[in-house]
Amino acid sequence: IRQFCKKIxxxxxGTDVAGVPAxxxxxxxxxxxxxxxxxxxxxxxxxxxxxAAAGAQMVPSLGEQEGLHALKLEDIVCKVVEQVYGSHxxxxxxxLRQSCSSVIATMNKMATAMQExxxxxxxxxxxxxxxxxxxxxxxxxxxxxxxxxVKLEDRETVIKEVKRxxxxxxxxxxxxxxxxxxxxxxxxxxTKDADERVEKIQTKLDxxxxxxxxxxxxxxxxxxxxxADIDQLEAEKLELKxxxxxxxxxxxxxxRGPPASGIASVIQGSTGGLPPTMAGPTQVVDSPLLRQQVxxxxxxxxxxxxxxxxLKAEKIRAxxxxxxxxxxxxxxxxxxxxxxxxxxxxxxxxxxTDQLLATLLKLSSEVKVVDVSGKSTVSASAQLLEQTARxxxxxxxxxxxxxxxxxxxxxxxxxxxxxxDFATFPVSSFIKxxxxxxxxxxxxxxxxIPCVRGQEQVHRLVLSQQQLQQVHSLLMV
Numbered sequence: 001i002r003q004f005c006k007k008i009x010x011x012x013x014g015t016d017v018a019g020v021p022a023x024x025x026x027x028x029x030x031x032x033x034x035x036x037x038x039x040x041x042x043x044x045x046x047x048x049x050x051x052a053a054a055g056a057q058m059v060p061s062l063g064e065q066e067g068l069h070a071l072k073l074e075d076i077v078c079k080v081v082e083q084v085y086g087s088h089x090x091x092x093x094x095x096l097r098q099s100c101s102s103v104i105a106t107m108n109k110m111a112t113a114m115q116e117x118x119x120x121x122x123x124x125x126x127x128x129x130x131x132x133x134x135x136x137x138x139x140x141x142x143x144x145x146x147x148x149x150v151k152l153e154d155r156e157t158v159i160k161e162v163k164r165x166x167x168x169x170x171x172x173x174x175x176x177x178x179x180x181x182x183x184x185x186x187x188x189x190x191t192k193d194a195d196e197r198v199e200k201i202q203t204k205l206d207x208x209x210x211x212x213x214x215x216x217x218x219x220x221x222x223x224x225x226x227x228a229d230i231d232q233l234e235a236e237k238l239e240l241k242x243x244x245x246x247x248x249x250x251x252x253x254x255x256r257g258p259p260a261s262g263i264a265s266v267i268q269g270s271t272g273g274l275p276p277t278m279a280g281p282t283q284v285v286d287s288p289l290l291r292q293q294v295x296x297x298x299x300x301x302x303x304x305x306x307x308x309x310x311l312k313a314e315k316i317r318a319x320x321x322x323x324x325x326x327x328x329x330x331x332x333x334x335x336x337x338x339x340x341x342x343x344x345x346x347x348x349x350x351x352x353t354d355q356l357l358a359t360l361l362k363l364s365s366e367v368k369v370v371d372v373s374g375k376s377t378v379s380a381s382a383q384l385l386e387q388t389a390r391x392x393x394x395x396x397x398x399x400x401x402x403x404x405x406x407x408x409x410x411x412x413x414x415x416x417x418x419x420x421d422f423a424t425f426p427v428s429s430f431i432k433x434x435x436x437x438x439x440x441x442x443x444x445x446x447x448x449i450p451c452v453r454g455q456e457q458v459h460r461l462v463l464s465q466q467q468l469q470q471v472h473s474l475l476m477v
Contacts, residue, residue, distance in 0.1 A: 004107035011114040024119045030110075037106045040099040043084050047096060050080040349408060352401055359394065444468065447475070 054076045055068055081092035113119060370383045
């Protein structure tokens with residue numbers, strides 16, 4: 001219908017466009033057809049408005065995921081059609097469809113007739129009064145004046161915008177000048193630091209060259225001294241070779257003479273019968289008396305060492321005998337039933353405790369900071385959620401292990417559990433003793449109540465903070 005209306009509007013007179021008629025002329029039948037079309041549209045719109053109002057009233061009573069039922073809407077449409085059209089026992093949707101079809105057919109026929117020029121007519125010629133001509137002229141002038149005023153206002157707005165942008169550019173230029181001055185200052189400072197570093201490096205280079213020259217000079221002096229020592233050692237080597245040659249020659253000459261005994265050689269060495277160089281080797285190598293004396297002295301030294309070790313051992317043994325005997329403490333003997341828990345449960349708890357402790361130590365030694373730089377493929381929120389989930393799982397595992405340890409302690413402590421059909425609970429006395437042992441109780445005060453002499457009793461109470469406040473309030477009353 002909207003498309004047909006657009007086609008009809010294009011053929012309506014009032015615009016100086018080629019192909020558009022100057023006026024239209026209709027017959028009475030066309031007017032009646034358009035009136036009937038308007039009446040049908042009015043009924044359709046009224047029905048839709050009533051249906052929309054009824055649906056809006058039904059929406060609040062529905063849930064978030066529910067919608068209007070088609071059957072209910074169809075019943076509402078039938079009732080509204082009966083009210084609007086005034087007919088009973090008819091199909092509401094079918095009647096609406098007939099009304100829309102008749103409207104569409106009428107608009108199609110009207111648009112086709114307009115495009116084919118069936119309703120075109122000539123515009124009647126009439127004289128325009130002078131008053132209307134003058135009025136149109138004045139109206140055009142007023143319109144031109146208003147247009148000029150609007151243009152002036154636009155120009156003023158443009159001028160203000162240009163001034164504002166010029167002011168912003170001036171501020172940016174001043175900021176650029178400030179930045180330029182700062183950069184020049186930084187450049188001067190950097191140049192000065194670079195010059196200072198170059199001077200320091202040049203100074204270090206000069207010192208290194210001086211030390212290198214000094215080291216080279218010392219090296220040359222050391223090499224000269226080493227060469228002199230080598231020459232001296234070569235000379236000493238030649239001299240020693242010459243002495244060895246002479247000594248061997250003298251030994252060969254001595255061996256060619258008659259052999260002498262050891263005592264005779266000693267006497268000869270002492271009286272100067274033989275040269276000193278011949279006496280030394282004869283006493284050490286050829287004298288069996290000296291060899292026997294050396295062997296006797298070696299045996300004596302070995303005996304003295306053994307005797308010294310024996311005396312030290314006897315002294316240490318006497319000291320150990322004089323010490324009081326050690327008395328090792330006797331371990332209490334416990335029955336296997338009460339001292340040996342089931343291996344499966346005990347080993348499992350120990351193993352899980354060690355694993356949890358190792359996990360906690362590894363987690364504390366490998367602390368990771370959430371990467372918020374954006375370089376990682378995983379987002380920061382995902383990393384934080386992963387760490388939180390990991391800590392939550394460790395906390396749950398720790399709580400579960402604590403519960404298993406408590407259940408294990410209660411099950412193997414005689415008189416510490418109360419059994420039922422569905423679970424095992426620790427008795428209140430055991431919980432109280434355990435809290436008193438592990439909770440770090442503090443002695444707060446002592447309350448004395450009058451009684452008969454000789455019947456005094458001491459009652460120790462382990463109270464929580466709330467219970468202590470209640471006792472204090474009762475005593476104050």
